[in-house]
Amino acid sequence: xxxxxxxxxxxxxxxxxxxxxxxxxxxxxxxxxxxxxxxxxxxxxxxxxxxxxxxxxxxxxxxxxxxxxxxxxxxxxxxxxxxxxxxxxxxxxxxxxxxxxxxxxxxxxxxxxxxxxxxxxxxxxxxxxxxxxxxxxxxxxxxxxxxxxxxxxxxxxxxxxxxxxxxxxxxxxxxxxxxxxxxxxxxxxxxxxxxxxxxxxxxxxxxx
Amino acid sequence: xxxxxxxxxxxxxxxxxxxxxxxxxxxxxxxxxxxxxxxxxxxxxxxxxxxxxxxxxxxxxxxxxxxxxxxxxxxxxxxxxxxxxxxxxxxxxxxxxxxxxxxxxxxxxxxxxxxxxxxxxxxxxxxxxxxxxxxxxxxxxxxxxxxxxxxxxxxxxxxxxxxxxxxxxxxxxxxxxxxxxxxxxxxxxxxxxxxxxxxxxxxxxxxxxxxxxxxxxxxxxxxxxxxxxxxxxxxxxxxxxxxxxxxxxxxxxxxxxxxxxxxxxxxxxxxxxxxxxxxxxxxxxxxxxxxxxxxxxxxxxx
Ligand SMILES: [Zn+2]
Numbered sequence: 453x454x455x456x457x458x459x460x461x462x463x464x465x466x467x468x469x470x471x472x473x474x475x476x477x478x479x480x481x482x483x484x485x486x487x488x489x490x491x492x493x494x495x496x497x498x499x500x501x502x503x504x505x506x507x508x509x510x511x512x513x514x515x516x517x518x519x520x521x522x523x524x525x526x527x528x529x530x531x532x533x534x535x536x537x538x539x540x541x542x543x544x545x546x547x548x549x550x551x552x553x554x555x556x557x558x559x560x561x562x563x564x565x566x567x568x569x570x571x572x573x574x575x576x577x578x579x580x581x582x583x584x585x586x587x588x589x590x591x592x593x594x595x596x597x598x599x600x601x602x603x604x605x606x607x608x609x610x611x612x613x614x615x616x617x618x619x620x621x622x623x624x625x626x627x628x629x630x631x632x633x634x635x636x637x638x639x640x641x642x643x644x645x646x647x648x649x650x651x652x653x654x655x656x657x658x659x660x
Numbered sequence: 661x662x663x664x665x666x667x668x669x670x671x672x673x674x675x676x677x678x679x680x681x682x683x684x685x686x687x688x689x690x691x692x693x694x695x696x697x698x699x700x701x702x703x704x705x706x707x708x709x710x711x712x713x714x715x716x717x718x719x720x721x722x723x724x725x726x727x728x729x730x731x732x733x734x735x736x737x738x739x740x741x742x743x744x745x746x747x748x749x750x751x752x753x754x755x756x757x758x759x760x761x762x763x764x765x766x767x768x769x770x771x772x773x774x775x776x777x778x779x780x781x782x783x784x785x786x787x788x789x790x791x792x793x794x795x796x797x798x799x800x801x802x803x804x805x806x807x808x809x810x811x812x813x814x815x816x817x818x819x820x821x822x823x824x825x826x827x828x829x830x831x832x833x834x835x836x837x838x839x840x841x842x843x844x845x846x847x848x849x850x851x852x853x854x855x856x857x858x859x860x861x862x863x864x865x866x867x868x869x870x871x872x873x874x875x876x877x878x879x880x881x882x883x884x885x886x887x888x889x890x891x892x893x894x895x896x897x898x899x900x901x902x903x904x905x906x907x908x909x910x911x912x913x914x915x916x917x918x919x920x921x922x923x924x925x926x927x928x929x930x931x932x933x934x935x936x937x938x939x940x941x942x943x944x945x946x947x948x949x950x951x952x953x954x955x956x957x958x959x960x961x962x
Contacts, residue, residue: 473835486735493731498724505719514719518727519734526735602715620677621709622716627679642679649673656708 478538482530489529493522496539499623500546507550507618517553521546536632543633547615554611598659605655609648616644663691668698672705678901678934706937821852831862840872847875851882860886864895873905880911887915888923897931906941913944917951924955933957 474495480488500521505514524545532541606614615634619625620641627645631638668691674680675688692698799805819826833846847866853859860883867879880899886892899912913932917923924932932952939945 497728501719501724501727506717509717511720511723515723515727519730522731523734598711599714602712606715621712646674650670652708656711657704
């Protein structure tokens with residue numbers, strides 16, 4: 453239909469409620485428009501939740517990250533100056549929160565070597581990687597050894613390595629964007645990813 | 661630059677991620693062409709990359725809804741801006757008029773005003789006002805009630821697709837509408853205006869980011885006449901390896917190679933070869949091989 457007469461019916465509800473692009477949405481939210489804020493959140497919250505859940509493997513923790521992240525966004529949105537993309541700004545907040553929690557967990561993990569499993573308390577050294585992984589019965593059914601091995605490697609990574617790998621491999625983010633989100637250089641993110649792939653290759657290379 | 665097998669193998673993952681620098685990738689590719697062992701190592705590398713999919717987890721289905729509800733409850737109330745908003749702030753803003761109007765009318769003391777013409781006459785049947793949302797309600801000691809409604813009234817904008825106002829709404833709908841059917845219709849309408857830069861940008865953006873394959877197909881159709889342009893070609897090349905829908909990947913190959921061998925520059929050949937490395941769909945592979953033959957380039961690198 454080439455330049456035909458067009459009637460655009462602007463019905464209310466959700467269909468075409470507002471024609472705001474993201475920056476006007478942000479500006480409106482900055483001015484206190486709750487509805488705009490909510491729409492802004494909805495553009496991103498699914499992927500934020502997915503990332504947090506994937507990294508932390510806990511619904512409660514993921515929910516905490518979600519709340520804290522978007523409450524911070526709400527509180528600090530007036531400081532957003534459009535000098536980076538909103539995605540980058542948001543991911544700085546989210547990745548920081550996740551990194552903090554991952555690091556705390558590492559500390560906890562090193563503090564106690566005995567952990568609870570479905571089969572009773574066991575020494576951590578006997579278990580591979582994330583204990584949640586080893587005690588999840590469904591996981592054992594579906595996956596078998598490869599999955600356990602993957603979880604073991606993921607569990608051994610530093611918080612930062614885990615984050616970079618998650619963002620690159622599972623989220624498909626470019627290293628440059630990852631560097632921006634983590635407040636580091638693309639090169640540093642690349643080195644980090646490089647280390648992880650060496651570890652993965654050693655652990656999985658003979659397995660596939 | 662001649663590379664040793666070890667250093668090639670260390671970099672296979674970065675190659676698969678497309679994160680090697682241009683010269684690094686050239687060197688690795690050159691080595692792979694002449695080294696069977698490293699080609700086998702690349703297969704292994706790709707296999708464990710694929711195997712990692714086993715480790716992906718999805719959040720429980722109801723978690724997102726829970727999170728959204730909790731967030732809404734935790735957000736501070738908007739700062740009151742006038743006397744009206746100071747009252748009844750705790751009231752659920754989505755409260756439907758129908759549930760409110762009944763007891764209020766029973767009192768026979770309903771007074772409605774404010775927001776001038778935007779407010780409906782309350783003698784209207786409740787069914788017709790059901791879509792309106794009550795934003796603020798205020799009652800005084802004498803039992804008078806004042807209700808402020810947020811109304812969404814349909815409005816018609818009409819004109820030709822090149823009319824700036826119509827265009828603005830179409831661009832917004834292509835990007836924002838929740839209903840994928842509406843986005844697809846809008847993108848189809850925008851195809852006619854593809855000469856305009858903002859329309860082309862909207863089509864490229866729909867092609868690269870719309871979650872619905874039907875919308876992406878409309879967008880790629882719209883870009884056909886501009887497949888020779890740099891920005892469009894760049895986008896199409898990204899789509900080649902990024903789009904999960906084989907139909908769209910095939911379309912992208914067609915558009916990129918439509919103008920014959922002269923459209924197959926080095927970058928294009930690189931993109932196709934990259935696709936050959938990743939592509940699992942037999943049909944798409946075939947098309948890709950055909951295009952590479954056209955360019956006299958090897959599809960057999962791996
Ligand atoms: Zn070699």
